[in-house]
Amino acid sequence: MTSEAPAIARPTQDGSRVPFELFTRQDVFDREQETIFRGPVWNYVALEAEIPQPCDFKTSFVGDTPIIVSRAEDGSLHAFVNRCAHRGATVQRQACGNVRQHRCVYHQWAYNARGELVGVPYRRGVAGMGGYAADFDPKEHGLQKLRVASHKGVIFATFSPGTAPLEDYLDTPLIEAIDRLFSRPVKVLGHMRQRVRGNWKLYAENTRDPYHAALLHGFHATFGLYRTNQKRKGGADRARAHSTGVTYGDDWRQASMGNVEQDKVVAGYSLADPSLLEGRPDFNDGVTVQITSVFPGLVVQQIMNTLATRQIRPKAPDDFELYWTYFGYQDDDAEMTNTRLKQANLVGPAGLISMEDSEAIELIQRAIVRDGREDSFLEFGGLNADLDKDRTGEATIRAFWRYYAGLMGPSPIAAEP
Amino acid sequence: MIAATSEAYGAICALEYRYARLLDDDRLEEWPNLFVERGVYKVIPRENLSRDPPLAIFFCDSRAMMQDRVRSLREANVYNLHYSRHVVSNIEVLSDRNGTFEVAACYTVYQTDLEGQTRLFGVGQYRDVIALADDELRFREKIAVCDTFNIPNLLAIPL
Ligand code: FES
Ligand SMILES: [Fe+2]
Numbered sequence: 049m050t051s052e053a054p055a056i057a058r059p060t061q062d063g064s065r066v067p068f069e070l071f072t073r074q075d076v077f078d079r080e081q082e083t084i085f086r087g088p089v090w091n092y093v094a095l096e097a098e099i100p101q102p103c104d105f106k107t108s109f110v111g112d113t114p115i116i117v118s119r120a121e122d123g124s125l126h127a128f129v130n131r132c133a134h135r136g137a138t139v140q141r142q143a144c145g146n147v148r149q150h151r152c153v154y155h156q157w158a159y160n161a162r163g164e165l166v167g168v169p170y171r172r173g174v175a176g177m178g179g180y181a182a183d184f185d186p187k188e189h190g191l192q193k194l195r196v197a198s199h200k201g202v203i204f205a206t207f208s209p210g211t212a213p214l215e216d217y218l219d220t221p222l223i224e225a226i227d228r229l230f231s232r233p234v235k236v237l238g239h240m241r242q243r244v245r246g247n248w249k250l251y252a253e254n255t256r257d258p259y260h261a262a263l264l265h266g267f268h269a270t271f272g273l274y275r276t277n278q279k280r281k282g283g284a285d286r287a288r289a290h291s292t293g294v295t296y297g298d299d300w301r302q303a304s305m306g307n308v309e310q311d312k313v314v315a316g317y318s319l320a321d322p323s324l325l326e327g328r329p330d331f332n333d334g335v336t337v338q339i340t341s342v343f344p345g346l347v348v349q350q351i352m353n354t355l356a357t358r359q360i361r362p363k364a365p366d367d368f369e370l371y372w373t374y375f376g377y378q379d380d381d382a383e384m385t386n387t388r389l390k391q392a393n394l395v396g397p398a399g400l401i402s403m404e405d406s407e408a409i410e411l412i413q414r415a416i417v418r419d420g421r422e423d424s425f426l427e428f429g430g431l432n433a434d435l436d437k438d439r440t441g442e443a444t445i446r447a448f449w450r451y452y453a454g455l456m457g458p459s460p461i462a463a464e465p
Numbered sequence: 466m467i468a469a470t471s472e473a474y475g476a477i478c479a480l481e482y483r484y485a486r487l488l489d490d491d492r493l494e495e496w497p498n499l500f501v502e503r504g505v506y507k508v509i510p511r512e513n514l515s516r517d518p519p520l521a522i523f524f525c526d527s528r529a530m531m532q533d534r535v536r537s538l539r540e541a542n543v544y545n546l547h548y549s550r551h552v553v554s555n556i557e558v559l560s561d562r563n564g565t566f567e568v569a570a571c572y573t574v575y576q577t578d579l580e581g582q583t584r585l586f587g588v589g590q591y592r593d594v595i596a597l598a599d600d601e602l603r604f605r606e607k608i609a610v611c612d613t614f615n616i617p618n619l620l621a622i623p624l
Contacts, residue, residue, distance in 0.1 A: 143512065238513035238520025241615040266541035271533075317536060321529035369615065374520055390524055393534075397616035398508065398523040400534070404543040406619050 056461045057421055059453050062431045063446030069420030071247035071413065075461050077365040084344050084455050085111025085362075088211045089289075090197065090204035090218075092346035092359055093117050093127060095373055097201060097234045098144065103161050106144040109361045110205055115194065116140050116150065117203060120161040125198055127205040128163030128191035139191065150191075163191035199223065200230035202348075202357070218290065218342065221283030225292040225340040228331065229350055233378040237388060240356075240372035240396035246409035248345065248362035249452070251370065254405050255341045255358075256291055256444035259428050264408060267400045271317055273325070284435045288447040289343035291435060297336035324394075327353040327387040330377075341444075343451060351401070353384070354391045366413050370406070372396055469558040469566060477595055478556050480602045481570055485551035488622055493538060496623065497531035501598045504528055505606040508624055510614030511589070523609075523620060534623075544621035547576040549586070551624070565605070568593040572609065574624055576617075587613030587624065 056076060057067035070076055085091060093108040094117040105118040107130055114130040116139070132139050132152040139152045139159065149158040149166065158167030165186040173179025194205040197214035204214055215223060244251070254260070258280075262269065282293035319325065330353060340348040345360035355376060361369040372395070376388045395402045416422070426449070429441020433450055469477070480499065487495050500506065508523035525531045538544075552573040560567040570591040577583040594606040609624040 236516075238510070238516050240510065240520070240522050242619060243615045243617055245618065264543060266543070267537055270537065270541035317540070320532050320536075321527050323527075324530065324533065385518070389518060389520060390526070392520060392522065393524050396522045397618075398620035400537050400542070403619040403621060407543055407545050410545070410618055 055459055058456070058459065059449045061450070061453075063433060063449035063453070064426045064431050064442075065423040066426065066449055067420060068416035068422055068424065071250060071416060072365050072420060073461075074365055077362070079456065079461055080362075081111045081113070083457070084452070085113070086207040087455055088206070088208045089344055089455075090206050090211060090214050090342075091344070092202065092342060092357065093205045094203045095201055095234065095236060095357065095375065096125070096198055096203060097236050097375065098373070099125075101146060103148050104144070104146050105140065105150070105161070107140055107142070108359070110194065110207065112362055112364075114138065115205065116163070116191070117196075117205070118150075118161045118163070121148075124162075125196045125203060126162045127194040127196045127203075128159075129194070131191070132157055133165060133189040133191060157189075159191055163193055165189045165191075200227060201234065202226060202230060217285075219285030219287070222285055222290050222292055222340060222342065225283070225294075225338060226348060228333075228338065229348060229355060234355070234375045235378045235380070237374045237376055237385070237392075240374060240392075242370045242397035242406055244368055244370060244406045244409055245366055246368065246406070246413040247365055248360045248368040250409040250412055251360050251368065251405070252341070252344065252448060253445050254409065255339060255347045256448055257442065258293075258440050258444075259442060260408070264404045265401050267394075271319055280440075282435055282444075284444075284447065287451060288433055288435065289451040290341055291444045291447070292338070292340040294335045295337040296334045324390060325352065327391060328384075330355075343448070349395070351394060352391055353387050354395050355388070356395060370397075469561045473561070473566065474556075474558060476602050477558060477566060477568055480595060480604075481553045481556055481568075481591075481593075484604075484607075485553050485572075488551055489549055493535045493622070494532075496535065497528045498603075500528050500531065500604045500607070501596070502528050504531075504604050505608075506531060506604070506623065507607075508609045508611060508620065510611050512614055514610065522616070523623065538621055542621060545576070545578070545618055547578050549622050550575040550577070550583075553591070565594065565596040568595055572624060584617070585613075586617055587611055589613065589624065 056069050059066045091110045094106050098106050099119045102119055102121045105116050108115055108117050115127050116130045118126045120126055130138055130140050134155055134157050137152050137154040140150045151158045156169045160166045170178055171180055194207055196205050199214055279296040284291045338350040347358040349356050356372050356374045359371040361371055376385055394400050426442045426445055429443050433443050433447035435443055484499050506525045507521040509519050509521045513519040553570050555571040557569050558566050559569055572591055573588045574586045575583050576586040589609055589611040592608040593604055595602050596605050
């Protein structure tokens with residue numbers, strides 16, 4: 049007799065109450081891998097600028113599945129699972145590189161830049177012993193492929209044949225947001241990684257949460273760089289899976305992120321070395337901050353001159369990696385590159401305006417271990433998920449949970465036979 | 466040729482140990498004074514070293530900027546409550562050009578939370594340039610190259 053885990057609670061329909069067990073249970077995590085990350089979504093996996101040349105590759109993840117993102121000899125993009133079709137070993141052990149063949153070290157099966165099996169040692173056997181049957185077809189033993197689509201050099205992959213075309217999935221406001229940052233050729237400046245002892249959805253919530261910005265993050269207020277009256281504007285796709293928002297600053301240096309009444313008390317210090325916030329706008333639209341969250345695990349940011357994608361890589365119910373790809377433009381001069389490298393202080397695991405986020409997430413994860421049926425309370429700004437009316441409250445998070453619940457189905461973990 | 470006198474080596478070790486102790490004793494305000502005024506401090510993930518210039522996750526190119534960082538840690542930032550322990554070892558003088566020393570060392574940093582539980586936070590290498598300034602040896606440059614570039618949670622206290 050097998051004992052089944054009890055069916056789990058689900059978010060309320062309006063997305064305003066979320067049971068904590070959604071952040072802690074292994075069966076929820078496993079279901080998410082199947083239903084969401086391998087479901088009808090486009091997962092961000094890499095930038096084309098990271099694999100510009102034929103046969104360039106980069107290892108990445110879709111959910112917790114390791115994959116290889118590759119550019120074939122003819123320039124086309126491919127993604128396949130980094131798990132040998134023979135006995136399951138990791139095929140490509142490097143983070144990135146340029147190879148014509150991905151060769152598994154275990155028995156030397158070799159795959160080309162499209163993930164197709166092109167080499168099997170002793171396929172015909174040795175001295176009449178071993179080898180594979182005559183009908184062994186290498187075509188049936190390639191690496192498991194994902195569908196790939198790239199928009200302006202931002203590469204997405206999906207396991208599902210049913211995923212809508214990428215442009216439909218993202219929808220116009222998101223495409224416009226991505227186009228704004230990716231209309232010029234980009235150049236990758238490096239990566240930042242942090243490993244957070246928390247559930248991946250807590251980070252997805254965090255990037256959709258303007259409520260916390262000026263309350264948790266104190267840098268701007270402390271150094272007199274924050275004003276409450278900054279103009280904000282946002283948008284979302286039809287399905288409300290994603291969101292994007294910009295903040296306009298009348299002063300370039302007011303790269304603030306929120307807009308609520310209760311600021312942290314302004315201490316009135318000023319920077320002893322203001323060169324940190326010098327720089328020049330990349331665009332002429334007055335936007336100092338643009339944050340775009342694409343379901344399930346991508347954030348694209350511009351904060352002043354810092355440009356980055358953030359990929360949420362779930363590892364376990366209480367563990368994810370946050371992987372930052374930090375970039376500039378190919379036509380940046382040396383001064384602009386220096387500006388970007390210096391402003392990198394603002395973001396990432398040691399970021400002056402970002403280090404608090406992962407700590408907030410760990411604080412939640414630590415406290416909810418036992419009370420899975422208790423709820424996270426998300427009623428700031430009402431119960432709506434109307435992103436046009438509410439750019440300062442929790443509407444965007446409620447929208448996330450509504451979309452999440454829709455994908456997970458009526459009973460996220462039905463008792464299975 | 467012997468690269469550095471034992472007297473110089475002793476002074477360099479003393480600087481490295483003092484650096485670690487100030488951070489571990491929460492004397493962050495004194496940390497910038499171990500650098501020259503235009504001193505450079507960076508934390509660079511090892512995987513970024515192949516790039517030129519490499520992206521750092523912590524970047525100061527003046528003592529004033531380090532002071533800003535400390536003020537931010539004191540007044541603005543929220544980070545995991547912990548004690549840190551910096552262990553500096555394998556201190557090696559790579560070159561001595563008229564009293565400007567190029568130094569390599571290893572660091573191991575542990576964090577202990579308020580329940581008294583310790584975990585390894587990270588290991589890596591210091592690549593330092595040390596010279597005499599205002600009668601004391603100070604860092605012109607200190608680059609912490611992280612082997613542990615997947616930062617557990619966040620990095621607040623300098624490495
Ligand atoms: S497991 Fe890869 S070749 Fe055998
Ligand atoms: Fe935040």
